[in-house]
Amino acid sequence: MGKIRRDIRSAQASFRFWPERSVSFRAWLLIFSWFVAGSGSVLCGSPSVASDHWSFQPVRAVPIPSPTRHNPIDAFLDQRLRERGLRSAPPASREAWLRRVSFDLTGLPPTPSERASFLADRSQKARERVVDRLLASPRHGERWAQHWLDLAHYADSNGFELDADRPDAWRYRDWVIAALNRDLPYDEFLTLQVAGDEAAPGQVEALIASGFGRAGPREEVAGNIDPEVKRQDELTHVTSTIGSVFMGLTIGCARCHDHKFDPIPAADYYSLQAHFAGVQLQDPPIYQxxxxxxxxxxxxxxxxxxxxxxxxxxxxxxxxxxxxxxxxxxxxxxxxxxxxxxxxxxxxxxxxxxxxxxxxxxxxxxxxxxxxxxxxxxxxxxxxxxxxxxxxxxIQMPPPPARAMSMVEVTNRLPETQVLFRGNVKAKREAVEPAPPRVLVARRGGAPAPPPVERLDPTRSGRRLALARWMADPSHPLTSRVIVNRLWQHHFGRGLVATPSDFGARGARPSHPELLDWLAGELIRNQWRLKPLHRLMVLSEAYGRDSDPVDSTSHRSDPDNATWWRMNRRRMDAEGLRDSVLAVSGRFDGAAGGPGVRAPLEPEVRELIFTEAEVVDLWPVDPRERNHHRRSIYLMRKRNVPYPLLNAFDAPDAQSPCPERAVSTHAPQALALLNSQFAQKAARDFANSLLAHSDKPSLRVEEAYLRCFGRKPTTSEIKAAIRFIQADSRPEMERWTDFTLALLNTNEFIHVP
Structure with a gap:
């Protein structure tokens, strides 16, 4: 690589626009075009040479540094702290830990009764009992399904200009929730989403699971798109999504040229895409x-x-x-x-x-x-x-008969897959066969060989099933690492690999590679079940540390908390914030499943997006008010009509996979949480429930603090609250509404400790 660069620089230095030039203008253009086009041997290296990258190596069997440590996670982290000469932060309060683990495992705050029960349990198993209860709650699947749907960039509409509704998309969302609640092994979870129709022919649930490849946006404009271009866009979407979500590779960058940084030639990209050549996007009926x-x-x-x-x-x-x-x-x-x-x-x-x-x-x-x-x-x-x-x-119209928004395959429609020069469907080059990226097969130390194609159904080719089984092989270097890193990311605020969907050369290196490999191995030892890993992480001492300790030495030495000497304080995500507001106000509706709910939109949003007549046609608000208080994951997700509150707090737009949400701070957030119809109504409901709770102002304030912050107020906080409430002569309901609205806008409420 270096020699070629030096040769090109030499050619540049000797190039002249006159007859005695040493390099012809035509030759220089040829070299430049070849370089820009992306020569695999220059820009990314051959797969066999570049396979030295850490993430392409086998997952190592790593010994635990201190086998006597109660939790292996702490043994790995403590070893790094000792090497850096850092002290770990003290434990967080029991109340802070309960609030933290409740949000992380279910996305909801602990109730006052749950807090009281936990504080009354002084046994060594108290935290384990809390974690087991939360993992068994149906709210756990709802919480963690939201993280997965971010990756699948799920929505209930197609997006683009028409943004047509998808009446059956919700079945995939509900399948993800159910799969996570029953702790479906991750290898099966992966296989059903990549090749459900091939892995379990005739099973409705497997067909619905294959909707993973349909969850993203899709342009539907009759007559305005070249069918060949549209088809290639569909294949590009599913190939790139599967590469980034399951393997943590930006393989989509190799569509138009060899990958600029990773050892993935364009030919390998199209070989991976060939597994999906026979896929058709269909909505087969699943009704009687x-x-x-x-x-x-x-x-x-x-x-x-x-x-x-x-x-x-x-x-x-x-x-x-x-x-x-x-x-x-x-x-x-x-x-x-x-x-x-x-x-x-x-x-x-x-x-x-x-x-x-x-x-x-x-x-x-x-x-x-x-x-x-x-x-x-x-x-x-x-x-x-x-x-x-x-x-x-x-709005009384019955829902259409059930269909499965899925990817299915018909064997007599398996077109040849060819490399496309610069991604142009009109510039086809050599044909390729289905195969995984060579760098993952040719690395040192052995690799899972692509499994033989097994046709469980004669109407399917078995290609995607072979790909899924290859990715789910325990010896695959990426699959287990990527998913355990995602779990760590959502529990600790940042992944062990800080770029959760890029484990390639441009991605971050793991901060604790031994811990990452040990966790990946532990996942496989637990038959790919995720709940044991959740349990292990949230019961670690590292997870239970204070997020704001007074330790100037550690702050100076590790201000970014790369060693996890303390816990990271995190702002709630958009859905968690809305759900928490509903929970503390007493209006949360726990109904699960079903089509997305159309809750009321802000008037200015309706006027901006819809015309006077279209409102009724395109946004028929659910007439059952209780449905407006359902969990955010069950709201209608229309790509071109984002809910203002969720949008203000950085909910993704579902246009592309979102491995990590942005965390912004801007004025519209305060306006949404103060002035929106949703916030105002929630504050009134909250105030009304406090008035019904007790006649004593001090007990009302205490109940409000327990719901909002998971702790009792101090004496000075009670006095300040009562002074605020009694400061004017307005009706009691209005004064308490102002108080509850103020609590909902505090940093303590919108952050996880």
Missing amino acids: PEELTRFQAESNRIRVLIQPLAEARKKLEQPYRDRLRAAKETGLTPQEKAVRAKRKEDRTPEEQRLFEGTSTALNVTWEEVAEAFAQHPADHQQREALKRQIHDLE
Whole structure:
């Protein structure tokens, strides 16, 4: 590499734009083009040479530094602390630990009764009992499914301009929750999502699991996209996602050229993609015939009721539309009027363009109709009543019969996979066969050889099943490391590898490589089950340390906490914050599963995104108010309509896999948590529940602190709260609402200790 660079620099130095130049201009362009195109041997090295990278080596069997240590995690971390001469922080309070572990395992704060029960248990097994209870809670799967859905970039709509709804996407979300709750081994979890239809032919749950490859955005614009380009985009999406999510490789960078930094030639990228060449994105029915019959009958019944109302609305609106159009026609020029009077076949091409332009100008918009009706209160009232009646009937429409949003394969549709020059579908090069990246097969120390293709179903090729089994092989160097690093990341605030979806040359090296390998091995020793690792991590002394200790020496030596001498204080993520607000207010609804709920949007959001008429059609709010208080993971996730509160607190946009959320601080966050309808209503509900809790202000304040912060208030905090509440003569409810709203906006509430 260095010699080639020196040769090119020499050529540059001797290049002249005159006859005696030593390198021809054509030769220089050839060298430059070759370099920019990405020569694998220069830019990323051959797979056999570059396989020295740490993450391509086998997971090592690492001995525990201090076998007598109660928790092996602490043994590894303590060894590094001793090497650096650092002291670990003291333990956090029992209340802080309970709040921390409750959020991490379930995403919800501990209740006052849970706190009291834990503090009353002084046995050595007290923390273990808490952890076992939290891991057994159905809330655990909901919490950790959110992390996984970030990686899958799941949403309930397609995205792009049309952003059409996906009525069956929620089945994949519910499958992930159920799989995590029952602690489905990770190798099976992986296999079903990559090749569910091949691994378990005929099983509905496996078919739904394969929706992983469908979770991301998809452009659906009929007639405007080259089918070959669209198909390649689909294959690119699933290939890149599987590479980054399961193996921690930015393999998508090799689509247009050899990877610039990792030993992944473009040919290897397309060999990996070949496993999916026969995949079709389909929504096969998973309903019984009688379900379809019931759906059709109920839908027709409601349509019959809607039809006369829709006709009455149209009849009411038509005179207004006619007057608005007539007013616009008066503004046409004589030439435009003459063109519009001609028959289509008599118009010249230029006149036809003019005709189409004036047609657009004459179009009467819904906003104009609404403004016209606003000038006539009686008609406006009648129109609004018709709209409401139609809306009330539309939301009674039964959900469509169940389908599985999935990836399926038909063996007679296995096109040849070819390398695409610069990713261009019109520039096909050599053909390739399905194969994993060579660097992962050719590394030193042995590797899992690609398993033979096994066709459990004659209508499937077995390619994806072979790929899934290869990735889930215990000797695979990346799969186990990547997933245990993700668990560590969400428990400790940062992964042992700080770039959770990039274990390549440009990614970070592990801060504790021995611990990473030991955890990867422990996962495999536990038959790939994740809950034992959760348990091990949250019961470690490192996890239980104070996040804000007074130790200036350790702060100076390790300000970034690279050694985990203390715990990292973290802000709640967007969904955790919303769910916590609902929980402390007493309005949290724990109903699980089902289609995404459309909760009310802020008025300004509705006005910005929807037109006056489209609101009813595109965002029919769930009429059952209790559903508005369900957990955030069950909200309707429409890519182009983000919830303001979640958006303000850095919820991902679901356009690409999100391995690590941003944590920003800006003014709209305070505005959303202070002034939004959601926050204001939650504060009122919170205040109302406190008034019902006790007649004594001090006991109300204590209950508020227990719910919000998981601790009792100090005497000075109680006095300050009561002074604040009694500072004016407004109605009691308003004063307590201000108090609860203030608590919801404190740093202590929105951070995990």
